Amino acid sequence: MHLISLDRIHAAAKELSDVVRRTPLAHSRVLSDHVGGDVHLKCENLQRTGAFKLRGAYVRLRALDERQRAAGVVAASAGNHAQGVALAASLLGIRSTVFMPERATLPKLAATQSYGATVRAEGAVLSETLSLAKEHADRTGAEFIHPFDHPDVLAGQGTVGLEILEQLPHAGTVVVPTGGGGLISGVAAAVKAVRPQVRVIGVQAEQAAAWPASLERGAPVRIEDTRTMADGIAVAEPGEVTFAHVSALVDDMITVSEQALSRALLLCLERMKLVAEPAGVAAVAGILERPDLMTAPTVAVLSGGNIDPLLLLQLIRHGMTSAGRYLSLRVRLPDRPGSLAGLVAQLGDLAANVLDIEHSRISGALALGEVDVEISLETRGPEHREHVVAELTRAGFTVTSER
Structure with missing residues (x-):
């Protein structure tokens, strides 16, 4: 080739x-x-x-002869190729039909329509959508615009x-x-x-x-x-x-x-x-x-x-989370007034920003008078995460899990 x-x-x-x-x-x-x-x-x-998709789509459509242009074009895409073909077709005065998966995001659907294409949301996955687009091309005589090949x-x-x-x-x-x-x-x-x-x-x-x-x-x-x-x-x-x-x-x-x-x-x-x-x-x-x-x-x-x-x-x-900027902890506390306030105060001293807190009293692992607290924190990185856990443990808190 x-x-x-x-x-x-x-x-x-x-x-x-x-x-x-x-x-x-x-x-x-x-x-x-x-x-x-x-x-x-x-x-x-x-x-x-x-x-980048507009580049290839426009060059492909511009090369079509008059008969192919008159028949229109069809494409299948989850988003970027769809928008590229839709805009290229609009610029060249060609009718376009774009098949997109049923679960394609609304912004991409709306953008493709705004560029002048007729959008058909069909197919559970892209491979199914692609097959439906090719069937449409065979049935109508429209030119199928492959996304890359x-x-x-x-x-x-x-x-x-x-x-x-x-x-x-x-x-x-x-x-x-x-x-x-x-x-x-x-x-x-x-x-x-x-x-x-x-x-x-x-x-x-x-x-x-x-x-x-x-x-x-x-x-x-x-x-x-x-x-x-x-x-x-x-x-x-x-x-x-x-x-x-x-x-x-x-x-x-x-x-x-x-x-x-x-x-x-x-x-x-x-x-x-x-x-x-x-x-x-x-x-x-x-x-x-x-x-x-x-x-x-x-x-x-x-x-x-x-x-x-x-x-x-x-x-x-x-x-x-991947960069070590979030930390989720489960901490076991005595179920009495002031326990949670003490934990939050300790986290504040450690410069960890509390995002969310949830209590759990139904775990089979809990003893009478204990409560598990699920707490989500914003941290400054992996070293800070480790420091927070170590300092909580040193302060006498029981950390049962972390992620």
């Missing part, structure tokens, strides 16, 4: 010149300190529609790589969130054609990692379970086109845990003031987990920022 050429990516860049934003490259001091060399973020979360899509995504090298010509490593492989394929094709010595590293959520097994086997491998908070990269099987590019051009493929994704999201929000979705921060998580693989200057692609506010609240708490 022929790989996309640098000329095709340059042509895509011209097609996109008045359509997409040239997203900024932001230096990160905290990540640079972690790696021991400069780290920059390519902020595609600030792109139109909130993700097409050379035109790769050419559009490759413009991210061109911009990175224009903004940071001496880049040493480019780290890319990886699902189906459209973004990393395009970025690698652009980067390797201009500066073959640059390392290109893909990052997958370990709970939805089809690429390591596929690369080991030498062909796309389908995985059955893709349950991860990073739904934007939860792809069960690489495509034929993307597999050819990744296997030929990408230097390494690593996986990161859900905890690492949470920590990366919180870091971007708290230290860099950048809102991103879990899939979008996969490259940042990869840098945090494997700094040894990075040759500076390193660029992490922050691929998307479309996150449901309710999920953001959950992930902030999850990320703070």
Whole structure:
């Protein structure tokens, strides 16, 4: 299979010149300190529609002939590809129908509709939604727009790589969130054609990692379970086109845990003031987990920022817990006036912020006249957590569990 050429990516860049934003490259001091060399973020979360997907979608739709345009287009997506196709179709005057899973977040549904698409929320999971979209395309004659496995899509995504090298010509490593492989394929094709010595590293959520097994086997491998908070990269099987590019051009493929994704999201929000979705921060998580693989200057692609506010609240708490910023304790106290006040006073002296308290008097482990208190605290980090538990124990409190 022929790989996309640098000329095709340059042509895509011209097609996109008045359509997409040239997203900024932001230096990160905290990540640079972690790696021991400069780290920059390519902020595609600030792109139109909130993700890089518009680039590939527009290039793909622009290449359609008049007959295909008249028939309309259909796509399936949990969010970012949906919005990219909807906006691209609207800009080109093409009718679009987008299938989204029944449980797709309301902000993504609303955004896709606002870009002019007819949205159909069907299918319990994305694979089922994808099948329904393909059936619709076969039945109506509409052109199915694959989210990643097409050379035109790769050419559009490759413009991210061109911009990175224009903004940071001496880049040493480019780290890319990886699902189906459209973004990393395009970025690698652009980067390797201009500066073959640059390392290109893909990052997958370990709970939805089809690429390591596929690369080991030498062909796309389908995985059955893709349950991860990073739904934007939860792809069960690489495509034929993307597999050819990744296997030929990408230097390494690593996986990161859900905890690492949470920590990366919180870091971007708290230290860099950048809102991103879990899939979008996969490259940042990869840098945090494997700094040894990075040759500076390193660029992490922050691929998307479309996150449901309710999920953001959950992930902030999850990320703070992973970073040692939350502590939940069960403390056994005498069931008499003043016991709880003494515990709270001690926690105040230890500079632990009390978030929630709940009493339990029904445990079979309790003796007569005892009560268990479940208490949630905000702490300053792992060392502070340990200090709080040690000081409570030293003060005579019985800590029966902690997490």
